[in-house]
Amino acid sequence: MAATVDERLAQAFVELADTLVAGYDLIEFLQTLAGRCVDLLEVDAAGLLLADGRGALRLVAASTEQARVVELFQVQSDEGPCLDCYRSGRPVIVSDIRSARAVARWPQFAVAAREAGYAGVHAIPMRLRDQVIGTLNLFKTAPDGLDPAVVVAATALVDVATIGILQERSVRQQEVAAGQLQRALNSRVMIEQAKGVLAERLRVTPDEAFVMLRRYARDHNHPLTELSGDVIRGTVRITSDK
Amino acid sequence: MAGERAARVWAWIAAAGEGDPQGSLAPLCRAAAARLGVDGASVTATSGPAVREPLSASDELSTWLEELLLTTGEGPGAEDYMFGSPVLIADLEPVTERWPGFAPAAVAAGARALFAFPLQAGAIRVGVLSLYRAQPGPLTSQQLGDALAFADIALQLLLDSSAGISALAGYHPLNGLSDSRAEVYQAVGMISVQLGVTLEEAFVRLRAHAFAASAPLHDVANDVVKRLLRFAPDPEPST
Numbered sequence: 001m002a003a004t005v006d007e008r009l010a011q012a013f014v015e016l017a018d019t020l021v022a023g024y025d026l027i028e029f030l031q032t033l034a035g036r037c038v039d040l041l042e043v044d045a046a047g048l049l050l051a052d053g054r055g056a057l058r059l060v061a062a063s064t065e066q067a068r069v070v071e072l073f074q075v076q077s078d079e080g081p082c083l084d085c086y087r088s089g090r091p092v093i094v095s096d097i098r099s100a101r102a103v104a105r106w107p108q109f110a111v112a113a114r115e116a117g118y119a120g121v122h123a124i125p126m127r128l129r130d131q132v133i134g135t136l137n138l139f140k141t142a143p144d145g146l147d148p149a150v151v152v153a154a155t156a157l158v159d160v161a162t163i164g165i166l167q168e169r170s171v172r173q174q175e176v177a178a179g180q181l182q183r184a185l186n187s188r189v190m191i192e193q194a195k196g197v198l199a200e201r202l203r204v205t206p207d208e209a210f211v212m213l214r215r216y217a218r219d220h221n222h223p224l225t226e227l228s229g230d231v232i233r234g235t236v237r238i239t240s241d242k
Numbered sequence: 243m244a245g246e247r248a249a250r251v252w253a254w255i256a257a258a259g260e261g262d263p264q265g266s267l268a269p270l271c272r273a274a275a276a277r278l279g280v281d282g283a284s285v286t287a288t289s290g291p292a293v294r295e296p297l298s299a300s301d302e303l304s305t306w307l308e309e310l311l312l313t314t315g316e317g318p319g320a321e322d323y324m325f326g327s328p329v330l331i332a333d334l335e336p337v338t339e340r341w342p343g344f345a346p347a348a349v350a351a352g353a354r355a356l357f358a359f360p361l362q363a364g365a366i367r368v369g370v371l372s373l374y375r376a377q378p379g380p381l382t383s384q385q386l387g388d389a390l391a392f393a394d395i396a397l398q399l400l401l402d403s404s405a406g407i408s409a410l411a412g413y414h415p416l417n418g419l420s421d422s423r424a425e426v427y428q429a430v431g432m433i434s435v436q437l438g439v440t441l442e443e444a445f446v447r448l449r450a451h452a453f454a455a456s457a458p459l460h461d462v463a464n465d466v467v468k469r470l471l472r473f474a475p476d477p478e479p480s481t
Contacts, residue, residue, distance in 0.1 A: 053387055056245075193365055194365075199431070232431070
């Protein structure tokens with residue numbers, strides 16, 4: 001029998017809580033969370049963007065590494081529902097990005113989203129008390145909006161992401177929160193560099209390199225960011241199994 | 243917007259730079275001290291947690307604090323090295339136990355608040371920007387954002403001076419590392435393998451290539467990732 005949405009949500013929380021053990025890798029955790037968003041919220045792509053402290057949003061995890069979709073998340077540092085959500089602190093639900101109103105508001109983003117095949121573009125704020133630290137971005141191919149129950153579930157998932165990023169000790173101090181955000185962003189950069197190193201060594205694409213990195217990290221119980229540092233330094237050699 | 247903030251900070255640095263060679267760190271330290279509500283700023287090069295080389299400082303106390311940090315091996319800047327996150331100490335007095343060699347001496351010399359920003363992008367780590375203030379208290383969120391932008395520019399100036407481009411006419415540090423997208427970092431990783439060099443050196447080569455070609459860094463990086471462009475090691479000098 002198919003599990004209900006509530007049952008699947010409960011399962012996802014259990015799974016995410018299990019990964020929040022000592023020494024967990026934050027980016028791996030956020031990747032898992034982005035993947036669960038697609039399953040649970042019945043959307044086609046999900047991405048988590050963090051505020052970089054300088055006024056821009058940066059992608060730290062996505063349910064897909066497909067370059068076109070990643071670009072679509074990234075471009076919202078300049079313009080798009082995510083940036084509006086970040087600035088207002090409120091969810092931004094756009095059922096059809098092709099509508100005249102959406103095109104007038106985000107001319108460049110609307111074109112890019114349409115070319116990538118998406119109609120629905122939704123953004124949920126990631127909050128720490130009165131501070132917005134990032135957004136969850138959800139893309140749908142169908143222009144049928146986002147059910148209010150799905151918005152509630154997405155908000156719960158975003159709260160779990162906030163806990164994972166800031167960790168318990170951080171919640172007391174805004175300054176420590178700023179440090180944790182920089183650390184998360186820096187982890188992502190290190191993983192991108194390791195993808196490049198591995199892609200060149202093994203003659204694969206960066207996306208394939210990422211899959212190999214994550215698989216090796218899981219199989220060897222080696223945190224993803226730490227593994228990335230080891231691959232860059234050459235102290236861990238991942239070989240192609242092709 | 244991040245671009246506007248970076249442009250504003252670069253304008254501050256340029257305005258503080260009369261008489262200094264273009265691309266030098268001295269005006270950056272002076273502008274940081276003047277604009278971030280602090281009393282001093284310094285930039286120190288690091289290669290590994292134990293190797294620190296002071297490069298520039300806005301005042302004598304900043305220089306002295308860097309030396310103290312080096313001799314004691316304690317303090318912000320020593321600890322932040324591994325993590326890539328800023329260390330923000332609004333008041334040094336309550337943390338003397340954390341750094342018994344460093345904190346009491348720093349407070350006695352007149353520094354109550356200390357803020358250290360690693361000059362880092364992933365595994366690329368070249369130094370640290372340190373700020374101190376005589377009065378305790380946190381940075382405002384505006385000052386914190388500006389300080390991060392100062393650190394981004396300091397990182398770029400250090401790498402670009404290695405590339406030999408920071409002293410050239412028309413040099414501009416923007417749109418380089420700080421607002422880079424994933425492809426730039428992937429390309430840096432690929433180039434480091436192509437040339438057998440560190441990520442720092444790979445970034446310097448990518449940046450120099452983009453500058454010479456008058457092409458956006460992101461476009462050159464895309465060509466590298468799509469394998470339309472390869473970097474070749476310099477040929478061995480023949481004998």
